[in-house]
Amino acid sequence: MVTVEEISVNYSELLKADIKAFEEIGKELRKQLLPKLHEDYELALEIEPKLKDGEHEITQTLSLCPSCLRLLKAVIFEREGKVWIRKECPVHGEIEEIYWGDYELYMRFKKWQFDGKGVKNTNVPLLTLCPYNCGLCPRHKSHTALLNLVATNRCDLSCWYCFFFAARAGYVYEPTLNHIRYMLREARKLAPVPPKALQITGGEPLLRDDIVEIVKIAKEEGFTHVQVNTTGIRLAYNGELAKKLRQAGTNVLYMSFDGVTPYTNPKNHWEVPYTLENLRRANLGVVLVPTVIRKTNDHELWDIIRFGVENMDIVRGINFQPISLTGRVSRGERRELRITIPDAISLIERQSGGVISKYDWYPVPSVAPISHFIEALTGNYQLTLTTHFACGAATYIFKDENGEIIPITRFVNVEDFFKYLEEKAKELELGKNKYLVMLDFFIKLRKFIDSKNAPKSLKKGNEIIKMLYQIFVKHDYSSLGKFHYKTLFLGMMHFQDLYNHDVARVQRCDIHYISPDGRLIPFCSFNVIPMLYRDRVQKLYGIPLKEWEKIRRISLTKQKYKRNISTLVKGKPYKHHYRNFIDVDNISIEEHVKISLRFGIPAE
Amino acid sequence: MNRTDRGSKLEFKAFEVELESKIPKSSKIKIKTTVYAIFMNKKAVKVEPYTVEDFNDSYALDFDLRFSESILLSYSDLVSSNFNVKILKYEFPKDILKVAELNEVEDLTSKEKYYVVSIYRKGKNYMFSREKTVKFRNKNDALDWINNIHIIE
Numbered sequence: 001m002v003t004v005e006e007i008s009v010n011y012s013e014l015l016k017a018d019i020k021a022f023e024e025i026g027k028e029l030r031k032q033l034l035p036k037l038h039e040d041y042e043l044a045l046e047i048e049p050k051l052k053d054g055e056h057e058i059t060q061t062l063s064l065c066p067s068c069l070r071l072l073k074a075v076i077f078e079r080e081g082k083v084w085i086r087k088e089c090p091v092h093g094e095i096e097e098i099y100w101g102d103y104e105l106y107m108r109f110k111k112w113q114f115d116g117k118g119v120k121n122t123n124v125p126l127l128t129l130c131p132y133n134c135g136l137c138p139r140h141k142s143h144t145a146l147l148n149l150v151a152t153n154r155c156d157l158s159c160w161y162c163f164f165f166a167a168r169a170g171y172v173y174e175p176t177l178n179h180i181r182y183m184l185r186e187a188r189k190l191a192p193v194p195p196k197a198l199q200i201t202g203g204e205p206l207l208r209d210d211i212v213e214i215v216k217i218a219k220e221e222g223f224t225h226v227q228v229n230t231t232g233i234r235l236a237y238n239g240e241l242a243k244k245l246r247q248a249g250t251n252v253l254y255m256s257f258d259g260v261t262p263y264t265n266p267k268n269h270w271e272v273p274y275t276l277e278n279l280r281r282a283n284l285g286v287v288l289v290p291t292v293i294r295k296t297n298d299h300e301l302w303d304i305i306r307f308g309v310e311n312m313d314i315v316r317g318i319n320f321q322p323i324s325l326t327g328r329v330s331r332g333e334r335r336e337l338r339i340t341i342p343d344a345i346s347l348i349e350r351q352s353g354g355v356i357s358k359y360d361w362y363p364v365p366s367v368a369p370i371s372h373f374i375e376a377l378t379g380n381y382q383l384t385l386t387t388h389f390a391c392g393a394a395t396y397i398f399k400d401e402n403g404e405i406i407p408i409t410r411f412v413n414v415e416d417f418f419k420y421l422e423e424k425a426k427e428l429e430l431g432k433n434k435y436l437v438m439l440d441f442f443i444k445l446r447k448f449i450d451s452k453n454a455p456k457s458l459k460k461g462n463e464i465i466k467m468l469y470q471i472f473v474k475h476d477y478s479s480l481g482k483f484h485y486k487t488l489f490l491g492m493m494h495f496q497d498l499y500n501h502d503v504a505r506v507q508r509c510d511i512h513y514i515s516p517d518g519r520l521i522p523f524c525s526f527n528v529i530p531m532l533y534r535d536r537v538q539k540l541y542g543i544p545l546k547e548w549e550k551i552r553r554i555s556l557t558k559q560k561y562k563r564n565i566s567t568l569v570k571g572k573p574y575k576h577h578y579r580n581f582i583d584v585d586n587i588s589i590e591e592h593v594k595i596s597l598r599f600g601i602p603a604e
Numbered sequence: 605m606n607r608t609d610r611g612s613k614l615e616f617k618a619f620e621v622e623l624e625s626k627i628p629k630s631s632k633i634k635i636k637t638t639v640y641a642i643f644m645n646k647k648a649v650k651v652e653p654y655t656v657e658d659f660n661d662s663y664a665l666d667f668d669l670r671f672s673e674s675i676l677l678s679y680s681d682l683v684s685s686n687f688n689v690k691i692l693k694y695e696f697p698k699d700i701l702k703v704a705e706l707n708e709v710e711d712l713t714s715k716e717k718y719y720v721v722s723i724y725r726k727g728k729n730y731m732f733s734r735e736k737t738v739k740f741r742n743k744n745d746a747l748d749w750i751n752n753i754h755i756i757e
Binding site for chain 1: 625626627628629630661664665668669672673676678679680683684
């Protein structure tokens, strides 16, 4: 039995606890852990933020003061073709931040907002205002599309911008296998749509010796899609681990990849080629995840896509993440570093010479009509992506036989197709005969596809029609998998920070963390207000760093990764993967070492 | 739900809502509310508010408690809308058993109309707590359900 006294947890008892014990302690702690008015935050809703000359209001929302976390009213407005957010704290004054770099794209994306149906079994009672009530609470509009599980906060790197890893946090959080099973079970209780996609994250989750076991547990608990979020460095040296992860059921790796040169990607530039080789041998796909920072790597966005296309046999997608500015960041620094989704989209358009234009991108909730249609057809609740339209964007690109890159929107009339599906879903809901609807669907389907502009490989044997048939008639989603393998998914996901924070986005978030006490916490509450969510709960379930090192007889400092650059740059995989991107023989070993050291990773 | 004991009377609050928003999602919603008192061995009786007040931010949590679960509407949605919200305040004698609240929800964007009935039971300390919420497509079904509550008990 685990003892909960006041608000502390006995760590040594946690190590021995069974699933039932985790259930009991979780239930007891949840309410106590919720942020409290006057202790953790204040409200200042009386101040209505004002517009200035040359600005026009788009909407109002709720937001937080980055300094004191007061709940404030905020105005979202247009100025000079861009979208901004402004709020005013009675103590810390006015805060203005760029929200979206392109007003026109914002208005185009806005058309595609679909809200979810909420969640039926919330884990926390309604005690306070959003975003201090996360768990999920009854206000939450979207169910979990991707569940995040923190397997450890240990990391073998110490990137300058990260405040999360154990050595800097001062404690180690690493749930036991029983604890993990409890958390996954709690998450799967969500109704009406239990999550099926899981991301195992960290810290560096591959530091855990039992990572393969964790993947197996996830599969046993009903997660059909399991991805591991990693730097991939360990897999560069350990091909066997890649095979074991794949065999255990890992579907894909979610791997940091900030650029194609050592200058833009000092985190894992040297290891990535070796990791990709080992992933090929293991037949384990990977999604590249560049964190996009203005004037740091934003000039390489097209090169990153080219790198993905060149390695399409193993790279399944690229998910660009414009930087989220955590911690205190001055206005000047924010201007220096900040990049928003439309900025990145526009850079890709420019860098690719229009191969991928801004009109090829659609907001995440634009695909909701597919779920609505299938739901209406089958009568079964479907996973539906109903995030806020400003949170993310996506497109698919195809590589034709002649090497040409063709976005899906050039041969599929996505806009009309989604509108048609939404219309048909409504007809089905109103009781129209489903066979008549399906007949109409087959007749109309070809109208949305412009075969003459499609990649040659898809023209053969009506591949696209076949895929759509499998999805909509047979409800066989493995065809989506095939679709994915012939294409490269391109995504954008801009996690919030305290400067651009918008409660309307939090309420629609569908990427949730499972908290050690069983709550489901939206990504942008868990990480954006860590003192109220992530750090508060993980510290409670964790152990001070020194004690952990004593018990495990491991020194975290000694675990730090040290790279052998001279060996890495001499290898064939390194030269092969970067041959079209950098002059591999023209950067001296000393220069390589200097870049790595500057980032904080010892090298020789 | 801000139900307070006002001397020998019990207070109950309800909301009437008109809301129109463009961002993040275009929506236009009207919620008309009727409240019924239920006493032991008697049929539900429609009651009138003793006062009607305009919404202010101090009612934010009350608003969320009332509508977030049943209609998925919260204070945050109000902030991003043009709205007109009225607070309807009712007084009941202490021998009241339950309160039934009927929300006629008209979604003018999707052209949907539905009815949400919530039953509140008088608990310890003369506080009302929500016992049940049921959604109906038809107003007569909702009213029948309210009228049969004493029989159900």
